[in-house]
Amino acid sequence: MNISVVGTGYVGLVTGVALSHIGHTVTCIDIDEMKVEKMRQGISPIFEPGLEELMVENTEAGRLFFTTDHLKGFSKAEVVYIAVGTPEKEDGSANLMYIEQVVKDIAAHVDHDLIVVVKSTVPVGTNHYVKELLDDQVREGVRIDVVSNPEFLREGSSVYDTFNGDRIVIGADHSEAADVIEEINKPFGVPVFKTDIKSAEMIKYASNAFLATKISFINEIANICGKLGADVESVANGMGMDKRIGSMFLNAGIGYGGSCFPKDTKALTQIAANIDHDFELLKSVIKVNNNQQAFMMNQAKERFGELAGKQAAVLGLAFKPNTDDMREAASIVLCEQLLNQGVAVKAYDPVAMDTARKVIPEDVQFVSSPEEALKEADFVFIVTEWQEIQEIPLASYIKWMKTPVLFDGRNCYALKEVRKHSIEYHSIGRQPVLNYEAVGNVK
Numbered sequence: 288m289n290i291s292v293v294g295t296g297y298v299g300l301v302t303g304v305a306l307s308h309i310g311h312t313v314t315c316i317d318i319d320e321m322k323v324e325k326m327r328q329g330i331s332p333i334f335e336p337g338l339e340e341l342m343v344e345n346t347e348a349g350r351l352f353f354t355t356d357h358l359k360g361f362s363k364a365e366v367v368y369i370a371v372g373t374p375e376k377e378d379g380s381a382n383l384m385y386i387e388q389v390v391k392d393i394a395a396h397v398d399h400d401l402i403v404v405v406k407s408t409v410p411v412g413t414n415h416y417v418k419e420l421l422d423d424q425v426r427e428g429v430r431i432d433v434v435s436n437p438e439f440l441r442e443g444s445s446v447y448d449t450f451n452g453d454r455i456v457i458g459a460d461h462s463e464a465a466d467v468i469e470e471i472n473k474p475f476g477v478p479v480f481k482t483d484i485k486s487a488e489m490i491k492y493a494s495n496a497f498l499a500t501k502i503s504f505i506n507e508i509a510n511i512c513g514k515l516g517a518d519v520e521s522v523a524n525g526m527g528m529d530k531r532i533g534s535m536f537l538n539a540g541i542g543y544g545g546s547c548f549p550k551d552t553k554a555l556t557q558i559a560a561n562i563d564h565d566f567e568l569l570k571s572v573i574k575v576n577n578n579q580q581a582f583m584m585n586q587a588k589e590r591f592g593e594l595a596g597k598q599a600a601v602l603g604l605a606f607k608p609n610t611d612d613m614r615e616a617a618s619i620v621l622c623e624q625l626l627n628q629g630v631a632v633k634a635y636d637p638v639a640m641d642t643a644r645k646v647i648p649e650d651v652q653f654v655s656s657p658e659e660a661l662k663e664a665d666f667v668f669i670v671t672e673w674q675e676i677q678e679i680p681l682a683s684y685i686k687w688m689k690t691p692v693l694f695d696g697r698n699c700y701a702l703k704e705v706r707k708h709s710i711e712y713h714s715i716g717r718q719p720v721l722n723y724e725a726v727g728n729v730k
C-alpha cells in the first residue's frame with residue numbers, strides 16, 4: 288500500500304520505517320528540514336536502537352522516502368498516518384495545534400479518497416473532531432475516513448516493540464476502514480483489537496495512567512519499606528509472582544519521566560475534569576511522582592546537612608536508558624536543585640549529552656566519562672540505569688571519588704555486592720549500606 292506518515296519523531300519515524308519494512312511504500316513528511324536532510328543521508332535524527340540500520344535498508348530498497356513537501360508526500364497516499372506531537376498546554380490539557388495544522392495540510396493537498404489514521408495520543412473526541420474539520424475543509428467529492436490507532440511503543444525499545452507489540456488497537460466508525468488498517472498491519476503478526484473510536488482513544492490514556500499508577504504505587508511501598516526495614520525488590524518480586532499483578536513496571540526509583548507519562552496523566556485528569564469528574568486517584572499518582580523526584584535530594588540533605596561547596600557527580604541524564612530523549616527527565620530537576628544548593632555538578636550520559644545541553648542549566652559541567660564525573664566528588668546521584676553505568680565496578684567509586692557516598696535512584700547494584708565494599712550506599716526502598724569506618728571522615 289502507499290502510505291504517508293506525517294511527523295518523523297519517535298513515533299512517526301519508527302512507524303514509517305516499520306511499515307516500509309513489512310513491504311509498504313512509505314513517504315515520511317516532516318516540516319523540520321534538517322531532520323529530513325539527515326534522514327535522506329541515512330542518519331536517524333533520534334537515538335533508537337536498531338532504527339538507523341532499518342531506515343537505511345528500506346530506503347535503499349526503494350520503499351521509504353522523506354520529504355518536507357506535503358503535496359508530494361500525499362500525492363499517491365491511500366492512507367495517511369498522523370504522528371505529530373500533542374504536548375501539554377499550561378493547564379495540563381493536550382495541545383492539538385499540530386494535529387489541526389496537519390488537517391489543514393491534508394485538506395489543502397489531497398484530491399482523492401483517503402483513510403487518515405491518528406497515531407498521536409489525543410483526548411477522547413479528537414478523532415471525530417479531526418473528521419469534522421476534514422469534512423469541512425477538503426475538496427468536494429473527496430471522502431475521508433478517520434481511524435484511531437494509538438501507539439504503545441516505549442522509547443529505547445521502539446523498534447522491538449513495533450514488531451513484538453502486545454496489541455494493535457484500531458478504533459473506527461466503519462468496519463471497512465478498520466479492515467484496511469488491520470490488513471496493513473497483518474505482517475507484524477501482532478494481535479489486533481478493534482473497537483469504536485472513543486474507546487480506542489481512551490485505551491491509550493488509560494493504559495499509560497495505569498502503568499504510571501503501578502510505578503507510583505511501588506514507589507510509595509518503597510518509601511514505607513525503607514523506613515520499616517523491608518526490601519522493596521523482594522516485595523516487588525513476591526507481588527509480581529501473582530499473575531493478577533504481574534512483575535513488570537514494579538521497579539521502584541525516582542519516579543517516571545519521559546514524553547508520555549507526565550503529560551498523559553495530566554491530560555487524563557483534565558479530560559475527566561471537563562466532564563466534572565475529579566480523578567482523585569490519578570491526581571495522587573502525579574503528586575507521588577513529583578515527590579519521588581525529590582527523594583535523592585532529600586536523602587543527600589539529610590546525609591550531609593549542608594551541601595554548599597560540595598562536588599557532585601550525576602550519572603545518567605536521559606529519562607530512561609537507550610534513548611537520547613530528555614523530555615521530563617528527572618536529571619533536569621535534580622541538576623537545578625543541586626546548583627541551587629551551591630553544589631558543583633559534573634554530569635555524564637552515554638548518549639544524551641547533546642540533547643541534555645539544551646535543557647540542563649549551563650553551570651553543570653558535562654564530562655565524557657563516568658571517571659571524569661566521579662573524580663574528587665563528595666557524592667554521586669545515579670539517575671539513569673544505562674548498562675554502562677550499572678557496570679561501573681563498585682571499587683571504582685572508591686578509587687575515583689573523594690568520598691564514595693552513593694545515592695542510587697534506580698537500584699542499580701545488588702545490596703549483597705555493595706556490602707562487600709567500603710562504600711556508603713543509599714538506594715530506594717532498601718536498607719542503606721553504611722560502611723562508615725572504611726569511608727573515613729565523611730560523617
Ligand SMILES: NC(=O)c1ccc[n+]([C@@H]2O[C@H](COP(=O)([O-])OP(=O)(O)OC[C@H]3O[C@@H](n4cnc5c(N)ncnc54)[C@H](O)[C@@H]3O)[C@@H](O)[C@H]2O)c1
Pocket residue numbers: 293294295296297298299316317318319322370371372373385388389392406407408409438439440441442546547
Ligand atoms: N514518544 C513516544 O514514546 C510515544 C509513544 C506513544 C505515543 N506517543 C504520542 O505520539 C505523538 C508523537 O510523539 P513523538 O514523541 O513522536 O513526537 P516528536 O515531538 O518526537 O515528533 C513530532 C514530529 O512532528 C513534526 N511535525 C509537527 N508538525 C508537522 C506538520 N504539520 N507536518 C509534518 N511534520 C510535523 C515535528 O517536526 C516532529 O519531528 C504524541 O501524541 C505522543 O504523545 C509518543
Ligand SMILES: O=c1ccn([C@@H]2O[C@H](COP(=O)(O)OP(=O)(O)O[C@H]3O[C@H](CO)[C@@H](O)[C@H](O)[C@H]3O)[C@@H](O)[C@H]2O)c(=O)[nH]1
Pocket residue numbers: 408438439440441442443495498502535536537538539540541542543544545546547548551606607
Ligand atoms: O518499573 C518501572 C518502569 C518505568 N519507570 C519509569 O517510567 C518512565 C517511562 O518508562 P517506559 O514506560 O519504559 O518508557 P516510555 O517510552 O515513556 O513508554 C511509555 O509511554 C509511551 C508513550 O505513550 C507508551 O507508548 C509506552 O507504552 C509506555 O510504556 C521512565 O522514566 C522509567 O524510568 C519506573 O520508574 N519503573
